[in-house]
Amino acid sequence: MPTDVEARWLDYAWDVVDCPDSHRRACEAAGGGIPGPGRVDGNDLRWPGYLGRDYCEGSGVLCVGAVHREAPLAMEATDPIIARTNRELVAGARTWLRAGRSPQSDAAYLERLRSAYEEALPRWPRWRRHFRTLVEDYLSMSSTQIAWTNLAKCRVSIDRGAAERASQATLTRLCQRQFPARELVEAIRPAAVLVAVLGARPGGDLVETWHSPRAAPLVFAWQGQSGHDRMNTDPAARRLSEWGPEAAERIKWAMRAGRSP
Numbered sequence: 001m002p003t004d005v006e007a008r009w010l011d012y013a014w015d016v017v018d019c020p021d022s023h024r025r026a027c028e029a030a031g032g033g034i035p036g037p038g039r040v041d042g043n044d045l046r047w048p049g050y051l052g053r054d055y056c057e058g059s060g061v062l063c064v065g066a067v068h069r070e071a072p073l074a075m076e077a078t079d080p081i082i083a084r085t086n087r088e089l090v091a092g093a094r095t096w097l098r099a100g101r102s103p104q105s106d107a108a109y110l111e112r113l114r115s116a117y118e119e120a121l122p123r124w125p126r127w128r129r130h131f132r133t134l135v136e137d138y139l140s141m142s143s144t145q146i147a148w149t150n151l152a153k154c155r156v157s158i159d160r161g162a163a164e165r166a167s168q169a170t171l172t173r174l175c176q177r178q179f180p181a182r183e184l185v186e187a188i189r190p191a192a193v194l195v196a197v198l199g200a201r202p203g204g205d206l207v208e209t210w211h212s213p214r215a216a217p218l219v220f221a222w223q224g225q226s227g228h229d230r231m232n233t234d235p236a237a238r239r240l241s242e243w244g245p246e247a248a249e250r251i252k253w254a255m256r257a258g259r260s261p
């Protein structure tokens with residue numbers, strides 16, 4: 001039997017995986033990865049993210065990236081674990097879609113997703129660039145205690161510059177209209193949201209709100225773009241080693257408050 005938070009997350013995830021065709025077409029028109037020969041497998045799918053097996057409502061942390069990248073074929077070729085976990089994620093989503101919802105198919109999907117993420121996360125550059133430091137070093141939590149999602153549920157091809165960043169923002173807004181962040185927040189009720197996209201900060205132009213009827217997480221946003229000259233700086237341009245420990249203290253305080261009766 002799923003826990004309450006797992007059951008709500010699975011409902012959310014199903015809506016994403018079972019994405020309406022109209023939205024799929026809109027994503028592709030806005031620069032989303034297109035399925036087809038010569039492309040990495042799975043561009044036809046939409047990605048809800050991950051709910052760790054030790055995630056707890058009220059004290060869990062939601063980590064948020066910008067958009068799923070179409071894994072460069074070169075990366076899949078050089079890292080067999082990335083290649084295998086990507087195949088697992090694709091196969092898990094397709095199997096769930098084909099089977100439809102049932103207690104068995106939901107549980108199988110969640111387990112396959114968790115196994116793949118547990119193996120893949122430590123190898124992802126985006127995890128190592130900032131989230132790992134925040135979650136493991138500053139919050140003393142493990143990757144099984146977090147949830148993960150991206151603002152856009154579709155993929156874009158690997159980052160190639162300013163034009164692509166502009167299309168990412170368009171894509172992100174489009175996907176946020178279909179799958180607003182507040183719906184995931186309502187499903188899993190995290191103590192905090194860590195988002196590696198400055199424009200997704202509260203009051204920014206990418207996410208309407210991070211608050212839901214039953215959850216008001218703390219939100220920390222930073223410049224997560226790889227190679228950016230201000231990479232990992234917060235909205236006040238402070239470095240991760242400055243703002244990170246301070247954010248962690250506030251989050252730990254909120255977790256203690258959230259757990260007390």
Ligand SMILES: [Zn+2]
Pocket residue numbers: 023027032152153154171174175
């Ligand atoms: Zn999309």
